[in-house]
Amino acid sequence: MTHAVEPVEYDVVVIGAGPVGENVADRARSAGLSTAIVESELIGGECSYWACMPSKALLRPVVARADARRVPGLSGSVQGPLDTAAVLAHRDAYASHWKDDGQVAWLESIGADIYRGVGRLTGTKAVSVTGPDGTEHRLTARHAVAVCTGSRAVVPDLPGVADAFVWTSREATSAKKVPGRLVVVGGGVVGVEMATVWGALGAEVTMLVRGTGLLPRMEPFAGELVAEALTGAGADIRFGVSAASVRRQAPVGPVTVGLDSGESIEADEILFATGRAPRTDDLGLETVHLKPGSWLTVDDSCRVEGTGWLYAVGDVNHRALLTHQGKYQARIAGAAIAARAQGVPLLETDRWGAHAATADHAAVPQVVFTDPEAASVGLTLAEAEQAGHRVRAVDHDLGAVAGAGLYADGYRGRARMIVDLDREILLGVTFVGPGIGELLHSATIAVAAEVPIERLWHAVPAYPTISEIWLRLLETYRG
Template identity: 85%
Template structure:
């Protein structure tokens, strides 16, 4: 393995040739490198922060470590004979300590060793395009190293949190998702701005860990990109847990007079909210503003538009994989794209046939048709494919089939007073599923069955022969099919 920090004190002007250069060593970049190396291509990986990326240290892993005990306690409180034993507060210090273990205490030795094991060379520093097939790495000490790529440069730099430009926001030092997942204590009062996935997950986590949470939503409800019932069920549960939810309001200013003092959040209706911390969960922007895109005729700071093999449009050597292409901002979907892009790079490098037809080996078709997502709130929400509204906007002739999850025998055994709902969106012309959504305790593990049905375009008639085990929550599949047939 090559590590550019070993060249401290020198400025390298010569180039190091590789078959593939990957900018960004998060899960996406790691998977591109793995696929390239598996095909026998020499590969360099450039990383300016921690190898392992956002997901490992400030997103997926720490957030789920915070959420798991909160959701497990909520589930246990619904089980007769167990509920009385879990009435006390969580051990917040123990939860945070476990979170630190899951993030490897923000050290990347293990991830670096993994890349070393696949034979990729790691360069520490900021990588910028300085021309076609050329990346210049600036190490922390100012040393520069020029890398050239025979076949491909893959941009896997992901996204950053967007904080709105409001009066007083800089002085208030607001949380983004990074601070929310890495905080060393539970704030007494936390304001969360935004009702998307990050907002509801962090509201769930910190409310469960002892914070008094207020959610401020500009629109009309939570999880606006999912089926409406999903956000409604999550809102009900957050309210019952003690969180305050205010919809139809916007933040106009943020004030923090003393560095360690409270923050005042001013609203457009003339009201205000006081808290110890404020989290803005208001969207993401691509990390492309300092990437040197202008040197290859692209606009700095832009999302990178790609074809289904994740190759940037108008080029034959530049790939953009993961969140940076704005197709599906999810770690697992980015890793899927990485497998597809890595295979496409290898095929083109070897002048082999490239199959970019829908569902082909070199096409990330699932980005359009079968994107799965789990929201780890109480209750959990899981979805794949299109919502009813999305299918109707696309001009499909569809029918939504709904079922009360609490009516399934397995749900009654899972929890007393189980509340949940399932929906499948059926393409009436082809009699296949276009989308499925579940909302309820413990339904995250149901999602892959739905993903297989949607991605595989399994006919409704064949789904009748996929028999769910009794008594499990998955028996909802039979109930949905019965409801569809009438």
């Protein structure tokens, strides 16, 4: 039985309490706006329990061991297997054991009201929340509703897949034991990271990649170096191959994967790392004349086009499906909501103002935590050329940098910067190699701030560090 209650009015209603929704709520409350936040699962969202935190907790011991094995005087001490139980316990701790008490306490500390249940739009500035016990709450917003519901893993509609108990990223990051044989479908970030983890923990990994390389959204050499390392670690990577069917008789039994070539593979688990879809299918979008299940198109303040009150922040707007970019958008959207609520005119044409998500167009950073790491920001060479820029790609061997040689014996890596020849600024940077994730923010600053090459020349990297690669790239460019 549904128990209806009278509507409760807030300045802002946020649907989705992951990192993005939490940040929108925080910004709204900081501006003095009353705020409700709605969540149907765990407060803290995908990143905290099934994505960023558990996956990186799993990867850190794997990469640390690999780094140690390349250091003289230490390599002989780390030749044994990883302590699987300790690795999984480390993961569990970083996922807060799938309990959200700490996240709830934080939201309560900023003064946001939490509603547990499924939130749906019911009209302009109106949201209903159906709780786990069937209780319905009706919320209205004076100023804004922010949709921060994120995205979900897409599993292709293959014969047998619905009954095969397949893995998505959620199962891959939260599994309680190592599968003997793991098939990974897809060669993107989730695919390569999970192949790295489970392969290092003892699984026999087979990767089925429809395209011709891994990490297709990065420079080709990134995927090549990661593929070489995965193959060296024992993974069987098959390019130009797709899964055509999946069959499993019981939840814990073996799974048979039919390939489009007519062959078949038997494994203990199969992970589909084949993309994401917006979690907007059960959001009530039709009540405000938007298409259910669609990505939501927004302006640079993250306001949904054609509305004056609805915001879509994070994955749902499809601008950059990354937690750090979603939190960046949340800061922008929160500031814009507050300014509009207070009647402060927004400088819509100020691309570097507090109310414009400029970086989502040109300076999106990402790190892939494999061994070697791959990191990029901005445009690849192909993307820059396709956009019509007159560019030059400047490449350098990372292993030739003194700091890299000290970091690891036999260091292998590569760096590339994409120079806009007309403006002499950087449009993109890519690094691949052990320990390069921490290099990326310097590249992000250079790309986002459009620092001229002539000024970058005076940003002297410390010797001997891996960051000396900046000097080598600039020397190569200047000739």
